[in-house]
Amino acid sequence: MKASQEHIQQLFDFKGRLGLASKCGLYIKQKGEISIVIVTELYQDNPGSSITSVTASLAMQIAQAFDISIENMVYIESSPDMKSKLSFYDEEYYLVNFEYTDNSLQNPSWKKLSKDEFKAIID
Amino acid sequence: MIFKLIYPKWAKLEGQTTFTLPPHGPVVMAASLPDYVTVSFTDENVEDINFDEPCDFVGISMMLTVQAKRGWAIAAEYRKRGKKVIFGGICTMLHAEETMEHADSVFLGESEGRMEEVFSDFLKGQLKPLYNYLSQQPPIELVGPARRDILKRELYNHKGVQMVDLFHASRGCRFSCYPCAVSYLGGRCFRPRPIDKVVEELEGIENNRLFIVDNSLAQNKEWEMELFKAMIPLKKKWISHTIEDDPKVLDLAAQAGAWYVYQAVFDTSDYIKERIKRYHDYGIGVEGTILLGLDNQSEDDIKRLIDFLLEIDLDLAEFTVLTPFPHTKVYDDMIRQNRIFDKDWNNFNAGKVVYQPAQMSPERLQELYNYAWDTFYKDETQEAKMFRLFSKVVLREMEDNTYRPRNRGLVNKSFGKDVVRNMK
Numbered sequence: 001m002k003a004s005q006e007h008i009q010q011l012f013d014f015k016g017r018l019g020l021a022s023k024c025g026l027y028i029k030q031k032g033e034i035s036i037v038i039v040t041e042l043y044q045d046n047p048g049s050s051i052t053s054v055t056a057s058l059a060m061q062i063a064q065a066f067d068i069s070i071e072n073m074v075y076i077e078s079s080p081d082m083k084s085k086l087s088f089y090d091e092e093y094y095l096v097n098f099e100y101t102d103n104s105l106q107n108p109s110w111k112k113l114s115k116d117e118f119k120a121i122i123d
Numbered sequence: 124m125i126f127k128l129i130y131p132k133w134a135k136l137e138g139q140t141t142f143t144l145p146p147h148g149p150v151v152m153a154a155s156l157p158d159y160v161t162v163s164f165t166d167e168n169v170e171d172i173n174f175d176e177p178c179d180f181v182g183i184s185m186m187l188t189v190q191a192k193r194g195w196a197i198a199a200e201y202r203k204r205g206k207k208v209i210f211g212g213i214c215t216m217l218h219a220e221e222t223m224e225h226a227d228s229v230f231l232g233e234s235e236g237r238m239e240e241v242f243s244d245f246l247k248g249q250l251k252p253l254y255n256y257l258s259q260q261p262p263i264e265l266v267g268p269a270r271r272d273i274l275k276r277e278l279y280n281h282k283g284v285q286m287v288d289l290f291h292a293s294r295g296c297r298f299s300c301y302p303c304a305v306s307y308l309g310g311r312c313f314r315p316r317p318i319d320k321v322v323e324e325l326e327g328i329e330n331n332r333l334f335i336v337d338n339s340l341a342q343n344k345e346w347e348m349e350l351f352k353a354m355i356p357l358k359k360k361w362i363s364h365t366i367e368d369d370p371k372v373l374d375l376a377a378q379a380g381a382w383y384v385y386q387a388v389f390d391t392s393d394y395i396k397e398r399i400k401r402y403h404d405y406g407i408g409v410e411g412t413i414l415l416g417l418d419n420q421s422e423d424d425i426k427r428l429i430d431f432l433l434e435i436d437l438d439l440a441e442f443t444v445l446t447p448f449p450h451t452k453v454y455d456d457m458i459r460q461n462r463i464f465d466k467d468w469n470n471f472n473a474g475k476v477v478y479q480p481a482q483m484s485p486e487r488l489q490e491l492y493n494y495a496w497d498t499f500y501k502d503e504t505q506e507a508k509m510f511r512l513f514s515k516v517v518l519r520e521m522e523d524n525t526y527r528p529r530n531r532g533l534v535n536k537s538f539g540k541d542v543v544r545n546m547k
């Protein structure tokens with residue numbers, strides 16, 4: 001099973017739990033001042049922590065690496081279509097909201113996006 | 124130098140026949156210790172811990188999430204006595220950050236080639252809080268025979284019958300199964316051990332009955348067939364997880380002593396029915412492993428699945444409820460959807476519902492889980508079904524002259540305790 005490449009512009013190496021070397025797919029789209037960041041789970045091709053297990057830390061690492069203003073970042077987690085017979089590996093998108101205090105992201109909360117909602121954000 | 128190695132106890136699931144098997148993680152880890160270290164091992168599932176037994180350093184090896192809180196409590200007792208405590212094992216890797224709060228040190232990853240550093244640091248008084256080798260697996264060739272000599276074998280004996288010994292022929296997994304953390308723990312590549320190393324270890328195990336604990340042997344057909352060919356002369360009898368669904372492989376497995384396999388039964392398809400039949404055609408028994416509570420299962424689906432199990436002639440069935448263990452996709456999905464309502468790790472035993480199921484209430488899923496056990500074993504108890512499976516292996520052993528009668532000296536003992544007989 002390979003992750004769908006649809007929303008991956010590049011691979012991004014990040015520090016996972018306890019510094020574990022980890023990898024995700026990354027797509028950044030600029031819409032005016034807004035930076036739309038889509039991180040994609042790579043499953044077998046990710047040697048470390050999942051994108052969801054370190055959401056806030058990963059969002060911060062991306063913001064710092066690409067000089068993205070946190071206030072203007074729309075952060076989306078993508079579980080790609082793995083072409084599996086099991087529905088648990090269907091394509092899914094989650095909009096993640098954080099609390100931003102003392103220069104750090106905390107308390108992530110996820111909202112599942114329908115395909116139409118997702119398209120409306122990125123188009 | 125004495126290293127006190129502890130395997131914490133956990134509460135077994137109610138209503139199930141419980142056999143305590145000798146643990147695997149501690150004996151594998153013990154094999155990687157420097158020569159100057161003497162190990163004193165206690166499996167708390169079969170004997171009490173003597174916290175005042177003299178030792179220099181304490182290790183706590185945890186496999187299951189339900190061992191975590193007990194492991195932390197044991198560490199507190201030793202640390203009160205001024206002992207340094209290090210944690211390792213699968214559960215430690217899943218709960219690393221929390222465990223660090225209860226430990227002097229935490230080791231993550233596989234221990235081969237790493238223990239010299241840890242013990243040298245300990246002796247210098249420079250033990251690190253974290254040894255993180257999770258992403259740096261040692262060469263698989265380094266994995267040597269496990270130190271089964273540290274086990275008190277008489278404690279893994281039920282009325283004179285010795286329990287199976289645990290053994291592994293590979294590490295890692297190339298699959299990313301929804302509820303499983305193995306690929307996170309052991310790496311996302313299948314790493315088979317060299318066949319000669321496997322045979323060398325198997326030859327050294329006195330027990331004729333084994334449980335090959337590898338996640339799935341069906342990951343590299345060529346290696347799997349070579350493994351089974353090499354095992355034929357050893358005449359061991361063994362249990363394992365899934366075997367490749369190929370007549371040549373199944374035939375070799377049977378010749379190599381396959382006794383029964385754990386096979387996931389996830390739907391009521393003809394494929395599953397045929398899969399079970401093919402195992403049986405080669406004389407291999409099947410214990411179905413049935414996961415209840417997946418998002419695509421309705422109440423009717425679960426009831427239909429249980430009826431199906433009774434039709435397909437399974438030798439045994441083991442039911443579990445979906446449990447969102449950390450570092451699995453199911454955990455991530457449940458966290459995103461805020462569906463985990465019980466965060467007490469003692470309840471993450473695969474028998475208690477700790478999350479909101481998609482198609483029913485948690486209480487209803489719990490009822491269906493109990494219904495599944497009760498229904499499957501209604502006409503013949505689990506113990507009776509196990510005895511039938513056991514009789515089959517005894518017959519096969521008698522045929523190839525490997526049968527050893529039960530130990531008459533232990534017929535009144537069960538896992539170290541006296542057997543209470545209700546005789547009038």
